[in-house]
Amino acid sequence: MTVQDPRPESLPNRVIDSIQRDDLPLQDDRSRMKFVMNNLVLHIHPAKVSKPALKFTYTWGLGGLAILLVMLLVMTGVMLMFAYTPTPASAYNDMLRLKTDVYFGSLIRNLHHWSGNLLVVVAFLHMLRVFYTGGFRPPREFNWVLGIVLLLLVVAANFTGYLLPWDQLAYWAVTVGTSLLDYIPVIGPAISRLILGGPEVSGATLTNFYGLHVAIIPLMLFFIISFHIWRVRKDTLSNPRNLDEEPASRIEKVTTIPHLVSIEFVFALVMLALIITWASWVNAPLEEAANPDHSPNPAKAAWYFMGLQELLLHFHPVFGAIILPSLALLSMSILPYLRFDTDSEGVWFRSHKGRRTALVGAITGIIGAPILVLMDEYVIDLPGLLPSLPTFISNGWIPLAILLLLIYLYYEVVRRMFKASACEMRQSIFTLLVVSFVMLTVIGVAFRGEGMALMWPWEVM
Amino acid sequence: MADEKTTQAKTTKETTDNTETTETTRRNFLKYAWVALGAVALGEGALVTYQFFAPKASEGEFGGVFNAGLVDDYPPGSVTPFNAGRFYLVRQEDGGFLALYRKCTHLGCAVPWDQAEGKFICPCHASAFEADGEVLNPPAPRPLDRFPITINENGEILVDTGSAIQRDHPHADDAIYA
Numbered sequence: 001m002t003v004q005d006p007r008p009e010s011l012p013n014r015v016i017d018s019i020q021r022d023d024l025p026l027q028d029d030r031s032r033m034k035f036v037m038n039n040l041v042l043h044i045h046p047a048k049v050s051k052p053a054l055k056f057t058y059t060w061g062l063g064g065l066a067i068l069l070v071m072l073l074v075m076t077g078v079m080l081m082f083a084y085t086p087t088p089a090s091a092y093n094d095m096l097r098l099k100t101d102v103y104f105g106s107l108i109r110n111l112h113h114w115s116g117n118l119l120v121v122v123a124f125l126h127m128l129r130v131f132y133t134g135g136f137r138p139p140r141e142f143n144w145v146l147g148i149v150l151l152l153l154v155v156a157a158n159f160t161g162y163l164l165p166w167d168q169l170a171y172w173a174v175t176v177g178t179s180l181l182d183y184i185p186v187i188g189p190a191i192s193r194l195i196l197g198g199p200e201v202s203g204a205t206l207t208n209f210y211g212l213h214v215a216i217i218p219l220m221l222f223f224i225i226s227f228h229i230w231r232v233r234k235d236t237l238s239n240p241r242n243l244d245e246e247p248a249s250r251i252e253k254v255t256t257i258p259h260l261v262s263i264e265f266v267f268a269l270v271m272l273a274l275i276i277t278w279a280s281w282v283n284a285p286l287e288e289a290a291n292p293d294h295s296p297n298p299a300k301a302a303w304y305f306m307g308l309q310e311l312l313l314h315f316h317p318v319f320g321a322i323i324l325p326s327l328a329l330l331s332m333s334i335l336p337y338l339r340f341d342t343d344s345e346g347v348w349f350r351s352h353k354g355r356r357t358a359l360v361g362a363i364t365g366i367i368g369a370p371i372l373v374l375m376d377e378y379v380i381d382l383p384g385l386l387p388s389l390p391t392f393i394s395n396g397w398i399p400l401a402i403l404l405l406l407i408y409l410y411y412e413v414v415r416r417m418f419k420a421s422a423c424e425m426r427q428s429i430f431t432l433l434v435v436s437f438v439m440l441t442v443i444g445v446a447f448r449g450e451g452m453a454l455m456w457p458w459e460v461m
Numbered sequence: 462m463a464d465e466k467t468t469q470a471k472t473t474k475e476t477t478d479n480t481e482t483t484e485t486t487r488r489n490f491l492k493y494a495w496v497a498l499g500a501v502a503l504g505e506g507a508l509v510t511y512q513f514f515a516p517k518a519s520e521g522e523f524g525g526v527f528n529a530g531l532v533d534d535y536p537p538g539s540v541t542p543f544n545a546g547r548f549y550l551v552r553q554e555d556g557g558f559l560a561l562y563r564k565c566t567h568l569g570c571a572v573p574w575d576q577a578e579g580k581f582i583c584p585c586h587a588s589a590f591e592a593d594g595e596v597l598n599p600p601a602p603r604p605l606d607r608f609p610i611t612i613n614e615n616g617e618i619l620v621d622t623g624s625a626i627q628r629d630h631p632h633a634d635d636a637i638y639a
Contacts, residue, residue, distance in 0.1 A: 172570065176585065179569035197516045199524065199625075200547070200564065204516060293544045295570035297584035313586065313600060317567070383599060391602055451587040 032257040042261070044229050048253040049260050050239055058133065058240040058346075061267045062126035063232075068268050069119040070221065072275070076112040077214065084164070086210035088203045091166035092289040099286075106283060113284035115275060116158050120304050123151050131335075131430065132358075134345040135238045141336035143231040146224060148333055153221050155304060160213035162302050163206060171290035172299040174209075175201050176309070180321040200292070241346040298452050306444030307437045313452060314376045316396035323400070328433070335426070342423035350424055357420050357428035364410065365435030373443055377454055407432075523547050529618040532558075532639040540574045540592060546622050548608055549574060549581075551592055557636025560620040561594050562606040566627075572605070581605065593631040604628050610637040 007014045026032045033047035053059075083102050084094045098105030127147055130136055136144035163174045178201070181192040197204025239251055287296075301309045312320035344350040349358050376399075386394040410432065415425050449460040527546040535541060535552040542549050542563070551559040561581075565572045570585035580597055581590040588601035595604050606625035612618055616639065628635070 172585070175570065176568045179567075182569075193516060194511075194514060197514075200569070208514075293571060294573075295584045299570050299585040312568070317600075317602060391599065395599075452585065453587070 026257065029255050032255045036256045042256070044233065045256045045260060046233055047256055049256055050237055051252040051254045051259070052239045052248070053237040054254075054259060054263060055240050056263065056267075060125070060129060061263075062122055062129055064264055064267060065271055066119060066122050066126055067225070067229075068271060069115045069122060070225065072115045072272075073112060073119065074218065076108050076115070077218075079108050080112055081214060086164065086206050088166060088206060088290070091164060091206060095165045095167070095286055107279060110279035110282065110284050111275065114279050114282070116161060117303075118275070119154055120158055123147075123154050127151060128434070132349055132427070133238065133240070134347065134350065136336040137238070137340065137345045138336070140231070140235045140238070143228060143235060144336045145333050146228045146231065148329065150221070150224055150228060152329075153217055153224065157213060157217045157221065158304065159302060160209040160217065163201070163209045164213065165286060166206065166290045168287040168290055168294075168296050169285060171201055171292065172295055173301050173305075174205070175295075176299055176301045177305060178205075180308070180312075180317070183317040183321050185318070185322075202292075239346050240348075243347060243352060245347075247343075247346070297450050298448060300444070300448070303441070303445050307441035310373070310440040310444040310448075314373070314395075315399060316391050318392065319396040319400055323396075328437075335430075338422075338426070340423055342421045344423060350427055353418055353420050354424045354427055357414055357418050357424050358431045360414055360418075361428040361431030362435045365432045365439060368432075369436040369439035370443065373440070374454075524623055527620045527622060529560075529620055532612060532616045532618060535618075540576075542574065543620075546620060547571075548620060548622060550618065550620070553593070553636055555636075557638050558610050558612070558618060559593060559636050560608040560610050562608060562622075562625045564606070564625075565601060566603050566605060567601040591631075593635070594628070595631045604631055607635055612637060612639050 008017060022031060022035050022038070026035055036042045036045055036047045080098075083098055083105060085091065095109075098109050130144065130147065159174070159177060162177075163170045178192055178196055181195070182188050184191065193199065195205070195208060196202070197208050239248065241247065300306065308321065308325065311324055314320065315324065342350055342354070344354065347354075349355040382398055383389075383391050383394045386398075407429065411425060411429060414420060414428055418424070420428065443454075446457040446460060447454055449455040523546060527543060527548075529541075529543065529550050535550065535558075537552050537556055538554050539552050540549050541552075547563050549561045549563060551561055553559065563571050565583040565585065565588055567583065567586055567588050570583050572581045572583045572588075572590065574580075575582050579592065581592075581594075583589070583601070586600050587598060588596065589598035590601070590605050591597055593604075594607060596602075606627050608625060609621045610618060611621075
């Protein structure tokens, strides 16, 4: 008995058909949706998306940009692995070899370096975007927490990568960074010893950081990013609204192909072009080879830790390095689980009042943080005033209490002045703290010079 | 035989359903046994992982015992750096010896001895220490750590860099005399 074979006549076409089942180009919405569902990469998207959520000035493409950077980092990172040996004897020479011997070695290292740093910024901005548009509201509470975990992993990936060039910058930034761990009560010194592989930064540290940087952290990132994106899909997208606009009763939906995919593709190409241009012109920093006998002056941590390092100049280390950051992370994680009293999902900065109170928070932070820094530097000397008390109290509990009191005063004053709701006040205080932290980072990076003394940026250079 | 089992199972089920006590039934016992076994397995896994990654002390390097030479090589009032051992050998005016860990107690930078100023000044965050390690200038929270010293019968100074001793304040007993 003969059978009719429905497949194409020619052998090459039969092979192509077995790989790509759908007829291209896609002719109708039904086949476009089917294509999204059946495609290994595209199926992270739903087949249809809400049309308002595609508005670029709502998301600014920040989550997608973070994914693009991660892909770029994996590609350039794997390439660098073939030109690098993680031992104190060869690591720094491999950096020099990338500059002089390896074709496009500088370009690939620059791309990796700048993408990594940009990822910290982009992940942070992504978090701010979600916060200020109320995107963390139910049912997306847990995805907000996953996002915070991802932000920490991104910082950890950057920090472990920071050591690998084995230059002075790397060696001392990691020495300072890991010394923070020593201040965790009871278990801190043991954790620090385990991570360093000994009492100080050494070859064992390089081995540990390399393993963390190329295997453990990327794997964790891969799984948690997958989870994060899957939850975005399952929790559905939030939709943008204008001020005073009621939530739409019916949301128009459009097919993912071409409406979402085309935006993503164009945005990715533009960003890729910008990053490659930047990396072609601006070299990743490289100082002299690491010298454990000589700390440079000043020895600064990586820029994303400079806010923390600035706190350390004003607080007892247990408070600056452990208590304050833990409090901040804990409050941030708990945010979406608090009760909401304003219906503001999808509205930038919650409401009219929300915009004004957020602005008050930002201005207070921009002015207040530098004032507090200057006062502590030149006017107030708590340990000097209270010499009988241990610095743990005079430079820890007392300034913490003062800080909390100031925040409480701010809360009461702004709440009464604007008759603001709890949601608006939370946003105002969040803004105050985020802007203050950014100010501390700026002060640490640009206004701290030799001996970590305050000076003008042109004197720091 | 089969009947016996069914009856037994029935009775067990009834007892749990009726009383809802924490009475140790066979089912409960097995459940706890599984949980306990799981906890043991987890603990074993954690122990193996920790032991695998735990740092090992290597001899002859930093972390071992250093022979700093003869007592008479060091004039009173001198501070001599030992880079390989990460310490300064301080001979005080009264002849006592101190071995100070050069790691700043604030954030771990290598603190250089400033001969002109007569003190240790950390380049990272401007902490300063006296020759006996006492804090002159914060943010350092405590004096420089010290290593134990022994002087053997040949008059040689042995510094054990294996365990740094933390102090709240320098003490007269810290110094070792020949």
